[in-house]
Amino acid sequence: MGMTVVLEVQNLSVAYAMPGGALQAVRDVSLSVARGEVLGIMGESGCGKSTLAAAMINLLPPAARVGQGAVRLNGTDMLRLAPAAQRALRGRSVAMVFQDPMTAFNPVLTIGQQVADFVGAHDASLARPDRLAAMLDRVGIPDAARCLGRYPHELSGGMRQRVAIAAALLMQPDVLIADEPTTALDVTMEAQIIHLLRDLRTTFDGAIVIVTHHLGVIAELCDRVAVMYAGEVVEEGPVDAIFHDPQHPYTRALLACDPAVVDPASGRLPTIAGRLPDLTAPPPGCAFEPRCGMALAVCSQPVPRRVPAAGRSVLCHRGAE
Amino acid sequence: MLAYAIRRVGLSLLILIVVMTAMYGMVFLVPGDPASLALGPRATPELKEALRERMGLDQPILTQIFLFFGNVLQGDLGTDVWSKRPVLDQILEVFPNTLILGSVALGWALVLGVLLGCAAVVWRDTVVDRLLGVLSVSVISVPSFVIAIYALIVFAVWLNWLPAIGAGEAGDLGSQARALVLPAFALGLGWVGYLARLIRASMLEVMEAPHIRTARAFGMSERDIVFRHALRVAIVPTISVLAVGFGGILSSAVFVESVFSRPGIGTLITAAVEKRNYPVVMGTVLFMTAFYLMIVTAADLLIARLDPRVRDVLRG
Incomplete structure (x- = not known):
């Protein structure tokens, strides 16, 4: 393809x-x-x-x-x-969804105000309440229009993460x-968010x-x-x-x-x-060598990247010899 | 929210009652007899006794306090020992002057302080930020009466741009506004620096928050982030400082009012203290305490209004 x-x-x-x-x-x-x-x-x-x-x-x-x-x-x-x-x-x-939905939103602004500011930074026409509500609806938020008037702490973590995903998708990023x-x-x-992403x-x-x-x-x-x-x-x-x-x-x-x-x-x-390993002074060879159960003498040498099959790559001395 | 407002106002009233009792109690702690003080050393015992009776000082202390509360509740803060005029009338006559001076001083200081504080955040760790830091600390360090004296010399005496004394002609808004410029400048200048520093510190903390990173990840401009998102969070802790500061500004207005011979609470209370005019001193202090409590309570309610989390904790 x-x-x-x-x-x-x-x-x-x-x-x-x-x-x-x-x-x-x-x-x-x-x-x-x-x-x-x-x-x-x-x-x-x-x-x-x-x-x-x-x-x-x-x-x-x-x-x-x-x-x-x-x-x-x-x-x-x-x-x-x-x-x-x-x-x-x-x-x-390019849009991003962050780890902690609890702190990812401004606590003193409503969801609607924030999402409108986010997308309004690029395209004011997307910041209309009906379009925002439609997007929240799409990610499975019940009563989306009312959700826009709510503050982040009034939503559960899962709901907030849905809002974050909806906001990220509003601009149809690449x-x-x-x-x-x-x-x-x-x-x-977690299961619900995985389901939503799928x-x-x-x-x-x-x-x-x-x-x-x-x-x-x-x-x-x-x-x-x-x-x-x-x-x-x-x-x-x-x-x-x-x-x-x-x-x-x-x-x-x-x-x-x-x-x-x-x-x-x-x-x-x-x-x-x-x-x-200490990443202020990473080892010249394989970084996993000290923890590896199958390390060889060669593993302290710089590691070649191999391609075991089409579309795959691996950074290991084993199998390279 | 309503329950909180009622609780908060109730607490203020309680504080006021404690202040009133303490203040009245102090009259008895301080050595000397108010009547002899008021009438002077040459008063006859009969005159003193008559005054004591009129002031209610011959009654038992609890009765006196009770009477005092009753009078205050009826809006009677006592009578001026010298002019025999009601204290409340005198206060209400000059208080608007002080209130306007304080509001204008804090108002321009707030606008400029917030702008400079945000500027320091936008250009943090640059020459702008450092320059603003130095300037802020300088204006904070100079007392307002020093600024008042120099402002008076430069703008009123040398340049003759603005009036040097008074509060302007009654009824003439233009002259009142012109008379307000220098005192408000002198009173507010230190607060510009203070608020700029405060906003900067509060903003820098907010700018580290994950929600600011979210806003950045959506491509919001730094200016919009600072003014639309960060400032809304950073201003909340500043409001309580502003409320306390407003009380402070009204009391420190006394220096500026003296320098500019401007009628106000400050001039009223200094004159009263100099003449041992106790009813006026007590009435003024009580009035200012009540006003101060009102401002602080209003600020608490405003914070609850601006921060939905606080609002919900209170509701919950």
């Missing part, structure tokens, strides 16, 4: 200025996502996935510095655009980035990037997945292929730790022993 790449991250490196030296949160990451495709970015806390998501819309924290690389939105490098040109793209070409969209919600709400796949023609540590979200929603570890994408490919045949030992360990697949009879939840 003819896949038009709408968002492309190219050799991106992001570091945080820290008292002890630069913490390299994202290291030489390359990814792309095409129209109509859902890309999942998976990894444990601190692996750099949220920094990567923030870089995709170029809203990094003040301490973050882009070392090298590009984030191309429809071919234009976001990172090198003037601030006004970036603002023109944000919300309209790319929707969802940073841990279900993490702050309880299980029922429904949207059929009507929304842009690309979706979902950042999560939740394997279920990846399995339910994504076409492709990129597994991140210590700031690098260690494995990437179609979700089915990676879940059935993980090539990287870290992916394998991560999948084995999923509470959903662990045999309850064992009475134990597996964990990955050890911890993330």
